[in-house]
Amino acid sequence: MILKTTSKKIMELIREKNFSELKNELMQMNVVNISELIQEFPSVEALMIYRLLPKEKAVDVFYYLDKGYQQKIIEKITDSETQHILRESQFDDMVDLVEEMPASVVKKIIKNTSREKRGLINKFLNYPDFSAGTIMTLEYVGLNQNWTVKESLDHIKKVAENVESIYTAYILSPHRKLKGIISLRKLLMSDESEKVKNVMVKTDLITARTYEDQEDVAKKMSKYDFNIIPVLDKEDRMIGVITIDDIIDVIKEENTEDFEKMAAIEPLAEGYLEAKTWTLARKRIMWLIILMVSATFTEIVIRDAESVLSSVAILASFIPMLMDTGGNSGSQAATLVIRGLAIDEIQLKDVLKVLLKEFKVSLIVAFALSLMNFLRIYFISQVGFTIAFVVGVTLFFTVVIAKMIGAMLPMAAQKLKLDPAIMAAPLITTIVDTTSLILYFTFAKTFLNL
Amino acid sequence: MILKTTSKKIMELIREKNFSELKNELMQMNVVNISELIQEFPSVEALMIYRLLPKEKAVDVFYYLDKGYQQKIIEKITDSETQHILRESQFDDMVDLVEEMPASVVKKIIKNTSREKRGLINKFLNYPDFSAGTIMTLEYVGLNQNWTVKESLDHIKKVAENVESIYTAYILSPHRKLKGIISLRKLLMSDESEKVKNVMVKTDLITARTYEDQEDVAKKMSKYDFNIIPVLDKEDRMIGVITIDDIIDVIKEENTEDFEKMAAIEPLAEGYLEAKTWTLARKRIMWLIILMVSATFTEIVIRDAESVLSSVAILASFIPMLMDTGGNSGSQAATLVIRGLAIDEIQLKDVLKVLLKEFKVSLIVAFALSLMNFLRIYFISQVGFTIAFVVGVTLFFTVVIAKMIGAMLPMAAQKLKLDPAIMAAPLITTIVDTTSLILYFTFAKTFLNL
Numbered sequence: 003m004i005l006k007t008t009s010k011k012i013m014e015l016i017r018e019k020n021f022s023e024l025k026n027e028l029m030q031m032n033v034v035n036i037s038e039l040i041q042e043f044p045s046v047e048a049l050m051i052y053r054l055l056p057k058e059k060a061v062d063v064f065y066y067l068d069k070g071y072q073q074k075i076i077e078k079i080t081d082s083e084t085q086h087i088l089r090e091s092q093f094d095d096m097v098d099l100v101e102e103m104p105a106s107v108v109k110k111i112i113k114n115t116s117r118e119k120r121g122l123i124n125k126f127l128n129y130p131d132f133s134a135g136t137i138m139t140l141e142y143v144g145l146n147q148n149w150t151v152k153e154s155l156d157h158i159k160k161v162a163e164n165v166e167s168i169y170t171a172y173i174l175s176p177h178r179k180l181k182g183i184i185s186l187r188k189l190l191m192s193d194e195s196e197k198v199k200n201v202m203v204k205t206d207l208i209t210a211r212t213y214e215d216q217e218d219v220a221k222k223m224s225k226y227d228f229n230i231i232p233v234l235d236k237e238d239r240m241i242g243v244i245t246i247d248d249i250i251d252v253i254k255e256e257n258t259e260d261f262e263k264m265a266a267i268e269p270l271a272e273g274y275l276e277a278k279t280w281t282l283a284r285k286r287i288m289w290l291i292i293l294m295v296s297a298t299f300t301e302i303v304i305r306d307a308e309s310v311l312s313s314v315a316i317l318a319s320f321i322p323m324l325m326d327t328g329g330n331s332g333s334q335a336a337t338l339v340i341r342g343l344a345i346d347e348i349q350l351k352d353v354l355k356v357l358l359k360e361f362k363v364s365l366i367v368a369f370a371l372s373l374m375n376f377l378r379i380y381f382i383s384q385v386g387f388t389i390a391f392v393v394g395v396t397l398f399f400t401v402v403i404a405k406m407i408g409a410m411l412p413m414a415a416q417k418l419k420l421d422p423a424i425m426a427a428p429l430i431t432t433i434v435d436t437t438s439l440i441l442y443f444t445f446a447k448t449f450l451n452l
Numbered sequence: 453m454i455l456k457t458t459s460k461k462i463m464e465l466i467r468e469k470n471f472s473e474l475k476n477e478l479m480q481m482n483v484v485n486i487s488e489l490i491q492e493f494p495s496v497e498a499l500m501i502y503r504l505l506p507k508e509k510a511v512d513v514f515y516y517l518d519k520g521y522q523q524k525i526i527e528k529i530t531d532s533e534t535q536h537i538l539r540e541s542q543f544d545d546m547v548d549l550v551e552e553m554p555a556s557v558v559k560k561i562i563k564n565t566s567r568e569k570r571g572l573i574n575k576f577l578n579y580p581d582f583s584a585g586t587i588m589t590l591e592y593v594g595l596n597q598n599w600t601v602k603e604s605l606d607h608i609k610k611v612a613e614n615v616e617s618i619y620t621a622y623i624l625s626p627h628r629k630l631k632g633i634i635s636l637r638k639l640l641m642s643d644e645s646e647k648v649k650n651v652m653v654k655t656d657l658i659t660a661r662t663y664e665d666q667e668d669v670a671k672k673m674s675k676y677d678f679n680i681i682p683v684l685d686k687e688d689r690m691i692g693v694i695t696i697d698d699i700i701d702v703i704k705e706e707n708t709e710d711f712e713k714m715a716a717i718e719p720l721a722e723g724y725l726e727a728k729t730w731t732l733a734r735k736r737i738m739w740l741i742i743l744m745v746s747a748t749f750t751e752i753v754i755r756d757a758e759s760v761l762s763s764v765a766i767l768a769s770f771i772p773m774l775m776d777t778g779g780n781s782g783s784q785a786a787t788l789v790i791r792g793l794a795i796d797e798i799q800l801k802d803v804l805k806v807l808l809k810e811f812k813v814s815l816i817v818a819f820a821l822s823l824m825n826f827l828r829i830y831f832i833s834q835v836g837f838t839i840a841f842v843v844g845v846t847l848f849f850t851v852v853i854a855k856m857i858g859a860m861l862p863m864a865a866q867k868l869k870l871d872p873a874i875m876a877a878p879l880i881t882t883i884v885d886t887t888s889l890i891l892y893f894t895f896a897k898t899f900l901n902l
Contacts, residue, residue, distance in 0.1 A: 186619070187619075247677040274791075290821060318761055318771075
């Protein structure tokens with residue numbers, strides 16, 4: 003809302019070539035808002051606005067831009083402007099940039115980076131995908147354990163400009179082993195002449211590892227309510243820190259991935275709007291094929307029951323309802339269990355508790371649904387008592403079995419160290435379909451004497 | 453892992469009544485880990501361990517315990533112990549406690565609270581559900597704009613012990629209007645004799661409102677990478693702050709809610725394992741009934757096609773495959789659009805872009821699936837060319853229509869200010885089923901000359 007009026011005003015200023023007023027306007031804006039504003043304009047104006055930014059804001063604004071705009075800007079600015087951006091960048095942002103830009107832009111970036119940093123970038127690009135190493139920041143406050151509180155505070159003031167987070171400091175041995183952690187709060191509250199080693203927290207230090215999965219780090223930080231966590235390498239040396247803003251992005255990504263998996267889509271690396279048509283089609287088709295081919299089972303079951311269906315044709319009309327209700331019941335149970343496992347609310351050891359719970363829930367739900375459906379088709383569809391009864395009984399068992407399968411499969415997947423999210427609605431539905439049809443025709447044969 | 457050995461050791465120490473060693477052990481542990489440890493024990497031992505905790509740790513440990521253990525502890529401790537917990541509590545934690553405990557425990561809590569705090573608790577309980585007001589903290593650092601940097605720093609040191617976050621300070625007018633914001637970092641880097649009003653950020657201040665939806669606050673903090681945000685009331689007075697750890701809980705809850713809605717479950721207020729059987733059944737049955745009753749449409753379609761089915765009985769056997777593939781295709785599109793809308797990656801204005809994209813994707817996917825299915829049933833199931841052709845054509849159109857419906861409905865819901873998450877797999881499947889069956893029988897009649 004604010005943006006619309008602002009962008010009109012900015013457009014006006016550009017037309018009037020009133021650059022000093024424009025500069026003034028930009029000075030007062032938040033960097034995130036400036037980056038949104040820039041993206042309202044085509045590239046010529048966007049670059050013009052970008053170049054008017056005060057130097058200290060320019061780099062932050064740059065990193066809030068979309069990939070497309072970042073690329074356009076790097077392509078058009080001079081080498082010395084590029085160097086300025088890279089010099090002022092947080093290291094992890096720079097690594098992301100190198101990973102995301104096309105080769106021509108990466109070339110320009112690498113050309114304008116110091117040799118030392120180039121080596122580091124290479125090292126970072128080698129951390130496993132989705133590991134803590136790929137999201138950590140190298141800049142943090144390290145203290146010497148023999149410093150006093152005063153010396154430590156002076157050091158923090160000195161480095162404050164270049165470090166992402168100064169509110170937690172790490173006390174390191176000469177070999178970069180982590181000896182203790184201290185918050186700026188604690189430092190401010192402590193006697194200035196005290197040694198840091200006497201006031202730091204030195205036991206029960208919670209840390210992450212470079213090779214640890216980012217999702218596990220996210221869980222750890224959320225569990226302990228941390229805003230920052232130190233990252234150690236295999237040799238126990240402290241390498242960097244991970245801050246909470248990056249963890250929020252991880253949580254978002256992991257959730258998106260779960261939503262995708264649960265809808266039988268292979269996770270996308272990019273956003274929906276950025277993804278190419280071919281990519282979107284490719285990520286969806288594999289599971290559709292698998293599930294379509296598994297429908298061979300339902301085909302066989304129905305073909306076998308041809309005589310039943312031809313004697314009582316109306317039985318066919320209830321197949322969709324039975325299948326859908328079974329699928330929905332199963333996917334309800336599966337979703338709750340998958341989500342519970344994902345946020346550690348349900349553990350593998352709870353398996354019996356979960357199955358018992360689902361069993362009780364399924365009895366209630368199955369009873370209510372079958373009764374309601376019996377009454378509906380007996381009185382409204384007028385199908386006769388026995389058929390209504392067969393449909394009702396099938397529905398009852400379908401719902402109970404669907405819920406048990408829906409609860410069990412995600413836990414089995416977890417046990418087998420597979421991702422429980424694949425045991426969601428699409429797969430459960432396919433499995434429940436076959437079961438439900440077999441029951442249906444068995445009951446029909448029995449009660450209708452076919 | 454660490455916990456298992458620790459809890460054995462603690463059990464040993466309890467048996468030996470070696471309380472001084474036990475105390476020592478607890479002193480070295482992180483509060484989150486202590487609370488996990490306590491919950492490994494039955495209530496008598498749990499209370500014993502709790503009482504051995506150093507006073508400054510006890511309150512934090514208490515708030516990390518599950519509801520059940522919190523209740524047991526409050527029920528058993530003395531009034532003066534209760535008063536200690538309440539005195540040292542962050543206000544938002546205390547409000548949560550009052551909301552969650554049973555009446556008898558709330559009575560004990562209220563009895564041991566000062567009258568002033570009782571009034572405040574009441575006010576908090578009146579904020580709308582899921583509003584920013586319900587998750588904010590009242591304790592923050594407020595500064596006077598005429599103070600110098602030195603005076604401000606001295607004030608921060610003084611209040612540091614009682615305030616959740618001291619790393620961002622708020623400059624307020626005498627009527628508690630927010631005039632500016634300053635980070636502790638900036639204060640430390642500024643000249644000590646400078647006035648705060650000259651170094652604070654005073655334009656483009658991003659704030660939340662007490663009545664604002666917590667999900668919107670979460671989006672805002674994530675967008676601007678904030679660790680803390682000030683909360684103002686309707687009269688623009690600053691009331692409190694929201695910190696990032698509470699926002700992470702909000703993000704988790706909102707995601708869980710979306711997973712539930714997308715599986716046709718009404719959101720649960722509690723965790724899966726804590727929820728009662730009746731609650732779980734109640735939250736699931738409404739949607740199951742709605743979806744089951746909408747299956748009346750498929751029933752009608754199939755009954756109308758009785759003559760088609762009786763002449764070519766084998767057509768019935770492909771109904772489950774057509775329905776499931778249609779449902780899965782539709783739910784893939786719906787899930788991506790729902791998630792895109794939830795994380796603001798897709799906006800309403802992108803509607804044409806989304807539909808065009810889904811159309812292109814659906815053509816590719818539909819063509820591949822139909823061809824593959826045609827070959828499968830023609831060569832393997834040996835159903836004859838025309839039937840294989842009818843099934844193939846139906847599948848093609850079903851997939852295209854399913855993807856278009858799947859993409860469109862969530863955006864329509866958003867436009868109508870409904871939650872897009874309800875337009876997920878279950879509803880899409882039901883709608884696609886009917887469409888797909890109508891197409892199927894129409895094609896069958898046409899191509900098989902029935």
